[in-house]
Amino acid sequence: MLELSEFAQEAARLTGGRRAIGDYLRTIEEEPGLISYHFKSTLRGYVGWYWSVTIYQPEGVEPTISEVVMLPSEEALVAPKWIPWSERLADYKALQAELEAQAAAEAAELAEAEADTEAEDATDEDVAEDEIELVDAPEEETISHAEEVLLATTEFEVEDETEDDTDDAGKRPPRFYQRWKNRRKK
Numbered sequence: 243m244l245e246l247s248e249f250a251q252e253a254a255r256l257t258g259g260r261r262a263i264g265d266y267l268r269t270i271e272e273e274p275g276l277i278s279y280h281f282k283s284t285l286r287g288y289v290g291w292y293w294s295v296t297i298y299q300p301e302g303v304e305p306t307i308s309e310v311v312m313l314p315s316e317e318a319l320v321a322p323k324w325i326p327w328s329e330r331l332a333d334y335k336a337l338q339a340e341l342e343a344q345a346a347a348e349a350a351e352l353a354e355a356e357a358d359t360e361a362e363d364a365t366d367e368d369v370a371e372d373e374i375e376l377v378d379a380p381e382e383e384t385i386s387h388a389e390e391v392l393l394a395t396t397e398f399e400v401e402d403e404t405e406d407d408t409d410d411a412g413k414r415p416p417r418f419y420q421r422w423k424n425r426r427k428k
Contacts, residue, residue: 249305250279250295257310258285258293267292275300276308283312290318 247266254263264282271277276298283291294313299305314320 246277246297246299246305247279250297250307251281253297253307253310254281254293254295258283258312263293272296285312288312288318290315 247269251263251266262283262285264284267280267282269277269279276296278294278296281293281295283293285291291312291314293310295310296308297305298308
């Protein structure tokens with residue numbers, strides 16, 4: 243009969259495959275008659291993991307494989323701790339409420355800043371609405387600030403520059419496209 247460590251290694255190979263089982267690491271006696279053998283895992287993506295084969299052998303009886311599992315060591319890469327959906331949802335809702343409160347605060351700040359700007363503009367308009375005299379005009383020709391702005395925005399020169407872009411129509415389609423198009427028409 244095989245030695246128990248070889249028996250355990252063969253059980254691990256049958257479970258994980260010949261290439262998945264590496265060197266022997268250690269033996270741990272769980273209870274009398276219950277021994278776990280650990281072997282290094284050589285599977286890609288399982289760095290730091292090991293195979294554990296637990297064998298039960300009461301006195302005078304043939305050994306029995308209890309379990310074959312892969313376990314992570316302390317330096318193994320493992321998934322983060324599982325968080326229940328209700329907690330994740332609560333965290334999400336709290337974040338959304340915080341973002342909404344922040345957006346409301348920013349909107350209030352913006353509204354306050356706009357109100358301050360409007361107040362400043364209103365005082366500027368009061369001053370600007372006083373009639374402005376034209377420099378070379380007689381005293382009876384005066385215009386308001388609104389008329390001045392309107393004149394300033396409508397007085398511009400229009401240049402009539404049109405470019406002929408017909409020469410720059412791009413490349414011609416490939417020849418096979420024309421043949422394909424002609425076949426579809428038939």
